[in-house]
Amino acid sequence: MIGDVSVHGRRIVVKTKARGDFLLRVAHATADVPEAELGGPRVLRVLLNRLADNLLPTDDPLVHARLRGLLAMRELLNANGGALSADDVRTMLGISRQAVDKRRRAGRLLAVELPRRGLFYPAWQFTPAGSTLSGMTEILAALRKHQVDGWAQLRFFLSLNDRLGGRRPIDVIGEGDVDAVLEAVGAFDEHGAA
Numbered sequence: 001m002i003g004d005v006s007v008h009g010r011r012i013v014v015k016t017k018a019r020g021d022f023l024l025r026v027a028h029a030t031a032d033v034p035e036a037e038l039g040g041p042r043v044l045r046v047l048l049n050r051l052a053d054n055l056l057p058t059d060d061p062l063v064h065a066r067l068r069g070l071l072a073m074r075e076l077l078n079a080n081g082g083a084l085s086a087d088d089v090r091t092m093l094g095i096s097r098q099a100v101d102k103r104r105r106a107g108r109l110l111a112v113e114l115p116r117r118g119l120f121y122p123a124w125q126f127t128p129a130g131s132t133l134s135g136m137t138e139i140l141a142a143l144r145k146h147q148v149d150g151w152a153q154l155r156f157f158l159s160l161n162d163r164l165g166g167r168r169p170i171d172v173i174g175e176g177d178v179d180a181v182l183e184a185v186g187a188f189d190e191h192g193a194a
Contacts, residue, residue, distance in 0.1 A: 076154050077112065080170060081123035089121050092130050107140045108132070112150040122154060124170055135178030142185040156185070163187055
């Protein structure tokens with residue numbers, strides 16, 4: 001890839017056939033950089049959109065779609081406190097890395113996988129005292145019955161939900177109404193995302 005990219009002053013020149021791959025590498029490379037280091041959430045979107053406009057061949061709509069997907073993934077992952085690595089979770093919970101993975105595989109922790117980056121755990125699922133939110137295990141188990149992946153689970157928790165009066169499930173859990181969230185999960189099959 002280096003041979004396809006050159007720098008001329010403040011300009012980056014990328015050979016045409018490598019442009020899509022270059023943009024996706026930039027997007028992947030910045031996927032887990034804290035928003036504060038990038039100058040805020042809008043800065044990355046502007047940067048990647050400018051790169052897309054200037055670097056991508058116009059006849060490659062899939063690269064644009066993948067870019068939109070990566071940006072959406074990043075927004076989900078950075079919402080409500082960002083994401084933690086397995087080592088961060090291990091330290092917070094005071095357990096081994098293997099125990100963290102065992103809890104994830106058992107459906108007791110929510111984790112999502114970033115391409116080429118590995119697993120990340122949304123920070124909002126943990127309390128300041130270093131445990132998981134009340135009801136998370138039951139809600140994750142209910143979501144798993146619908147065979148949705150980690151990204152769909154994350155979207156469920158962070159999206160406004162009509163069955164919860166237009167509130168997000170994580171907000172309702174924070175208010176202590178786990179049963180209402182479980183009912184919203186029960187409606188998952190009706191509309192795909194309740």
